[in-house]
Amino acid sequence: xxLYLYLILSILPSFLSADMCTPEGMKNKxxxxxxxxxDVMLKVPYPSLITIDEEGYPRARAMHxxxxxxxxxxxxxxxxxxxxxxxxxxxxxxxxxxxxxEDQTYVTLVGTAELVDDPxxxxxxxxx
Numbered sequence: 100x101x102l103y104l105y106l107i108l109s110i111l112p113s114f115l116s117a118d119m120c121t122p123e124g125m126k127n128k129x130x131x132x133x134x135x136x137x138d139v140m141l142k143v144p145y146p147s148l149i150t151i152d153e154e155g156y157p158r159a160r161a162m163h164x165x166x167x168x169x170x171x172x173x174x175x176x177x178x179x180x181x182x183x184x185x186x187x188x189x190x191x192x193x194x195x196x197x198x199x200x201e202d203q204t205y206v207t208l209v210g211t212a213e214l215v216d217d218p219x220x221x222x223x224x225x226x227x
Contacts, residue, residue: 146197
């Protein structure tokens with residue numbers, strides 16, 4: 100049995116609440132378009148998921164993320180017994196960090212992780 104996580108992100112009209120850095124400089128949430136962010140994200144198969152542990156410290160780990168969907172929801176799969184699941188149950192605030200070393204760009208997404216254990220969704224999201 101696998102428990103699926105997904106990260107829900109705040110979306111502003113035509114802009115995403117996140118930061119992006121390119122070789123030309125930093126872009127904040129007022130200037131980053133969703134398509135620009137998606138382009139960076141699609142080049143990074145293993146972003147870092149950062150959660151907060153029971154002592155209040157950030158814990159980062161590489162995750163094999165699904166591509167962002169049309170609503171910029173990011174799906175991640177993990178074992179239900181993992182530490183990240185317990186951390187999300189205690190504190191659902193999470194960050195996904197995508198870094199592309201080829202062109203030195205990154206995207207940081209801050210949002211709320213939600214645990215999903217719906218068999219229909221798990222079947223739909225199962226990797227082929």
